[in-house]
Amino acid sequence: MNTADFLSLLKQHQDKSLLFEYTKGKFVGANYHITEIKNIVIDAVDCGAGTDYWKETIVQLWESPQEKEKKEFMSAYKALGILNKVDRIKPMVRDAEIKFEYSNEAFHTAQLFVDDYSMDKNSLVLKLSVQKTDCKAKETCGIVETETETISSSKNSCAPGSGCC
Incomplete structure (x- = not known):
């Protein structure tokens, strides 16, 4: 999913809670915060001397230890407000792939891509996945x-x- 698609999805579903499934059946806690948005440029050389260049948007998610008992998830509306504020300061590249950086005590720090999403009456769930090397x-x-x-x-x-x- 690219950044523009993510922003559009949030805009279309502002009334829903925004949940992140970081691995099958495991969700980022309701106590999460969006702590950083990174505009990343990758300028790479592979083992066969091939060069590559692309951009990514990385959204860092962090679970606040002081809010472990929190039950209500961030709304898509609030997340969109955060991203729009960042975009005014440091414009995001709309066609860049969006990834989510996350970890907890049982899950290593990883940059996860959006594999799929689902919705119900109250929630928008982004299904994240690890990209293998x-x-x-x-x-x-x-x-x-x-x-x-x-x-x-x-x-x-x-x-x-x-x-x-």
Whole structure:
């Protein structure tokens, strides 16, 4: 989901509570706050010497220890107000993918992407997911993907001087 789609979703459903499911069946607590919005630029080189460049919007979620008993979730209206205020100070890139940075005592800090969302009468639930790491230079490195697993086409495909790693 990109930033524009997220903002539009919030705008369309301002009357709903905004919930985040960070893993199947586990939700960010109602005591969460939006503590930071980051406009990130990634300027990367992969192991096959390929370059890439893209932008992301990272929204940091934090659970306040002083509000553990809180039961009412932030509304989409309030979240939209926070994001609009930030946007006036540091404009967000609308076509940048939006991710949510989160952790708690049982879940490591991660930047999670929006895998899906659902709604009911009262709530908008963003279903977040971890993006697994991957080699972007498989062809350069001689890695052949099969249906069941990824294997290297030769044992020394990432040896010094091979053009990879």
